[in-house]
Amino acid sequence: MTSTPTPPGLTRFNDLEERAAFTALHEACASTAWARRLLAARPYATAEELYAASDAAMAELTTADLEEAMAGHPPIGRPRPGDPASAREQRGMAGASAELRAEMLDLNLAYQERFGHVFLICATGKSAEQMRDAVRARIGNPPEREREIVRIELGRINRIRLARLVEEDA
Structure with a gap:
């Protein structure tokens, strides 16, 4: 059996001093608990180990941890200036009509009023x-169901951001 070489970005991440590694993780996900769990499990032999650790940490986040993580995300259609990750991730909104953008703003506000956090x-x-x-489909969910959907969606976002972290060149 041949082993897959460790991606250069993962080696670099494993070798970062603790504060720099925490900062890199916190940029991927604003949950301090999530970042600390991933930091504590270093070094990672493979990207898959890192992703599995991320999934396990996501499953353990409390409601307060999830709220902290969600606070790091701008509303859909309004990426934060100077935040290339959210701009890249929300690229699908870039060509939206003014009417669709206005509808998303209204829906975002209604969602936030209902659940107390960004969609x-x-x-x-x-x-x-x-x-x-x-x-539209999720705004009618019970809060408990929506919290679990948010956990799943956040896990997906984290995996994408971690992949970018471990696969990028120096």
Whole structure:
């Protein structure tokens, strides 16, 4: 059996001093508990080990931890200036009509009023219409169900961001 070489970014991540590694993780996910769990499990032999650790940490997050993580995400259609990750992930909104953008703003506000946090979806690869349809479908969920959907979506976002972290060149 041949072993897969460790991606250069993963080696670099494993070798980072603790504060720098924490910062890199916190940029991927604003949950301090999630970042600390991943940090404590270093070094990772493979990217899959890192992703599995991320999934396990996501499953253990408390409601407060999830709220902290969600606070790190801007509303769909309004990526934070200077935040290339959210701009890249929300690329599907870039070509949306003014009407669709206004509808998303209204839906985002209604969702936030109902649940107390931004609408969170793994937007990578989704069109503006798909994101709109998702918020429409989810706004009627009971809060407990929506919290679990948010946990799943956040896990997907974290995996994408971790993949970018471990696969990028120096």
